[in-house]
Amino acid sequence: MAQEERKLRINNISDKPTRLNFNLAGIKRLVLLPDYSPINGSLPVGSIAVYVKDNHKINPSHLGQDVGCGMLLGLIKKFSMERMRDIMNDVAGELLSQYDSDKFGYLGGGNHFITLYEVTESKDPRLNLKDKLILVHSGSGKKGIDLYKNNQEYDGYLEEYKEVLMYAEKNRKAILEIFKKYSKSNVDILLDNMHNSIEVSNEEIIYRKGAIKVIPGKYNIISSSMAGDALIINPKESIISLDCSLPHGT
Numbered sequence: 470m471a472q473e474e475r476k477l478r479i480n481n482i483s484d485k486p487t488r489l490n491f492n493l494a495g496i497k498r499l500v501l502l503p504d505y506s507p508i509n510g511s512l513p514v515g516s517i518a519v520y521v522k523d524n525h526k527i528n529p530s531h532l533g534q535d536v537g538c539g540m541l542l543g544l545i546k547k548f549s550m551e552r553m554r555d556i557m558n559d560v561a562g563e564l565l566s567q568y569d570s571d572k573f574g575y576l577g578g579g580n581h582f583i584t585l586y587e588v589t590e591s592k593d594p595r596l597n598l599k600d601k602l603i604l605v606h607s608g609s610g611k612k613g614i615d616l617y618k619n620n621q622e623y624d625g626y627l628e629e630y631k632e633v634l635m636y637a638e639k640n641r642k643a644i645l646e647i648f649k650k651y652s653k654s655n656v657d658i659l660l661d662n663m664h665n666s667i668e669v670s671n672e673e674i675i676y677r678k679g680a681i682k683v684i685p686g687k688y689n690i691i692s693s694s695m696a697g698d699a700l701i702i703n704p705k706e707s708i709i710s711l712d713c714s715l716p717h718g719t
Contacts, residue, residue, distance in 0.1 A: 480711065481505070483515070491531075495524035497673075502680055502716045514679040517714045522674050527626050531676045532665050534617040536630060537637030538581075538608030539663035539681075540717065542690050543645060543656040545585075545601040552652075553585070559651040564644065573643035575610040580718075582606050582695035583644060593688050593701050595659060603656060604692060604699065605644045608665070609637035630667065637663070660689060664717035680714045692718055 478498040481487050483505040490509045498519045505515035512518050512531040549556075560583065564576045576583060588600040596602075609616075612633045619629070638661060649656055662682070668675040683689050683704045692699040704715070 482711070489513075492528075495520045497521055498712075500680075500711050500714060502711070502714070504679065504716045504718060506679075512676055512678045515716055516676075516678050517680050517712045518676045518678075519712060520674045520676075522669070522672055525674055527630075527667065527674070529617055529620050529626060532617075532667065532678060534614045535608045535665050536613035536616055537634040537663055538613075538665045539606075539637060539641065539661060540690065540692065541605040541641040541645060541661040542659045543603045543605075544595065544659055545603055545652070546655040546657070548601045548652060548654045550601075556648075556652045557585075560648050563647050563651075573640050574647055575640055576605075576607050576644060577610055580606070580694070581608065583648070584695050586699055591701055592703065595688075596701070602659075603645070603648060604690070605641045605648075606692065607637070607641055607644060609633045609640065612636045627667070627669070634663065634666070662689065675712065677714055679717050681717050683708055683713055683715050685709070685713075689715070691715060694718070 477493065477496060479487060479501070481501040483501050483503050485505060487501065488507040490507060491511055496518055500517040501513065502515040505513050507513045510530070511533065518531065564574065567574055583603070583605050586602040586604065588596050588598055588602065616629050616633050641661060645656060664677060664679055664681045666677050668682070681689065685704050685706045685708055687704070689702050689704065690699055691702060708715070
């Protein structure tokens with residue numbers, strides 16, 4: 470492994486030592502983000518791995534079960550702060566009632582959450598001080614688990630993968646609709662980005678595991694935890710050195 474590792478272009482911007490415990494065949498570069506967490510036998514969380522397409526087949530274990538997991542950020546219109554506790558209790562009640570169902574509106578467990586923010590500082594022209602935002606962090610639920618368990622080959626996996634991504638996006642919007650129903654508010658969606666994804670080009674296959682794809686000059690968000698603050702960011706051109714990627718959490 471040491472010999473293969475020297476052939477890689479590794480960009481480790483975390484404060485952790487580089488530990489690579491997965492098959493490196495075909496990989497050409499690897500980015501380890503600040504929240505990088507090694508996992509035995511799989512691509513680390515908080516990493517971007519770029520493979521030569523002609524020398525690599527899609528590896529479902531690199532993404533794991535939470536395929537299509539992402540974050541939807543919305544700007545809330547006419548939200549009643551006085552009713553916030555009742556609204557969020559009602560939302561939580563409906564989400565919990567369908568925890569084990571196949572319906573859209575599945576939040577999931579682990580680090581998935583739905584939370585509200587108030588803008589305290591922003592250079593984003595769409596946002597003003599005191600604006601209220603909602604962030605929905607969820608994935609594809611059982612759809613992603615089934616895809617992982619089926620362990621499809623290259624072509625079959627990619628086709629099912631695309632369907633799961635669409636499902637995960639619709640699921641986040643369904644959660645947003647539940648919030649809108651109880652809050653009686655309108656919400657403008659500002660972004661909806663995945664952080665467990667595969668990008669396929671003519672020459673490369675790029676995995677982002679716990680990492681979002683960002684574009685220089687386009688606003689994005691990095692959250693922390695359900696009870697923590699979040700950052701609105703505007704990536705510079707230098708983000709290209711990280712394969713246009715950032716952590717999905719601080």
